Amino acid sequence: MSKNTVSFYNKFSFLYPIVDVFLKPQKRKLFQEINNLPFGQLLEIGVGNGTHLPLYNTHKVIGIDTSKNMLKIARKQKLKDVKVLQMSGENLLFKEHTFDYIVLSHVITVVDNPEKLLEESFRVLKPKGKVYILNHFTPNNWLRHIDNSFQFISKTFHYKSLFQINNLTAINKFKLLKEISLGKLSYFKLLIYTKA
């Protein structure tokens, strides 16, 4: 966990609702999928300001984030069956096999060490549990040049513009169940994996 990223999100917390307006349409699909699952223990890593929290209507939810200012906004909502904690997804303080579902929404390209995030997610997930990864994924076409050229700027905004999930070793621990393309050019996707 980088102190710089924490400090960036602490400062950025009041502006995040503007970013969220653009992300909202793709998140609809995420919640359609999640709310159709049987009841379970759900962990959202990088829960941010908690706009997702009232949208989970089936599960017992824990949301974690490293930014205390993001969490301060999240905690203003008093929701039943929802807990919000300050913790890093790269170092989860939960026992193995705790959760049925894990949501990683626009966080895998923000954490310092995405390998560690996936390893920790694998550890705390129950066997046959599912991970929902919503993010941009750099495709193998001309768009990768754009992601490449954005690398410099993306550092300023504490995310990785160039991101190919299959380059991560830890993803091989999971089995891909479903890939849902969201929006134009399939740049944003919802990938659903299971711990087989």
Ligand SMILES: C[S@@+](CC[C@H](N)C(=O)[O-])C[C@H]1O[C@@H](n2cnc3c(N)ncnc32)[C@H](O)[C@@H]1O
């Ligand atoms: C782009 S925001 C995404 C917020 C929300 N999940 C969404 O989809 O709108 C990324 C969030 O990840 C958090 N974050 C960054 N590194 C983290 C880490 N190592 N563990 C947990 N949260 C982290 C940031 O503080 C920020 O709130």
